[in-house]
Amino acid sequence: MADSAALLAAWLAVATSEDEAWAAARPGPPLAEVAARLATVPRPFLDDAVSISALAGDVVGSPLAAIPFVDDPRVRTGAAIGLWLRASEDLIGPFTPSARWAHPRGVDALALRLAPVVDPQDWLADDERREEATRTYLLWSGFLPAGEDAATARSLFDARDSLSRDAALADAFAVQRHRADLARRLAEARAQEAAARYSSE
Numbered sequence: 001m002a003d004s005a006a007l008l009a010a011w012l013a014v015a016t017s018e019d020e021a022w023a024a025a026r027p028g029p030p031l032a033e034v035a036a037r038l039a040t041v042p043r044p045f046l047d048d049a050v051s052i053s054a055l056a057g058d059v060v061g062s063p064l065a066a067i068p069f070v071d072d073p074r075v076r077t078g079a080a081i082g083l084w085l086r087a088s089e090d091l092i093g094p095f096t097p098s099a100r101w102a103h104p105r106g107v108d109a110l111a112l113r114l115a116p117v118v119d120p121q122d123w124l125a126d127d128e129r130r131e132e133a134t135r136t137y138l139l140w141s142g143f144l145p146a147g148e149d150a151a152t153a154r155s156l157f158d159a160r161d162s163l164s165r166d167a168a169l170a171d172a173f174a175v176q177r178h179r180a181d182l183a184r185r186l187a188e189a190r191a192q193e194a195a196a197r198y199s200s201e
Contacts, residue, residue: 007069008112008116008163010065010068011065011113014065014105015140022154023150024142025139026144027144028095029098029138029146030145031146033095034134034138035131037085037088038084038085038123038124038134039124045087046077046081052080055083059083060086060104060107065108065112066078066079066108069112074116075112077120078115082107082109086104105140105142106139106142108140109140110137113140114132114162118133129162131160135157136157
């Protein structure tokens, strides 16, 4: 099983900042509707014999950041549940309104940000943890729950965020997030400098 801090570091390598995620989020489907569908993930999606890489190719058409870590059962189950939420719009019917998820970051958020902190089996068995998983998935898929503005959604997300309640992991995550933000800003500055140099030639 992978170290939780290593999984969170893998998440930070692909995630935008939370502030950016909240700023970009737009109204989406109702929380209760997505949570109900999460609770009914079909057994084949959870079958260890099913390749998450192949399933991701079928459902999202692109690789997930979580794929290198799917030997960890938490990551595998978290990714499978996220892929079910994506696939369910075609297999069951659209959410209201249809989400038509633009990118797979919500799947990676479940697999790499939440699963290392809360066992995905708890998402299926516990109402509060299922709401946390649903809110995590919606945010990182680019949506606010229907009927909630960004401030309300963020407050409710923060109140249920298991990562922030785990002091040791939260501290390590904060350090990693700071490093990731610095690396992102440095890369942006280098890109701007290269562009400026190119345009002056």
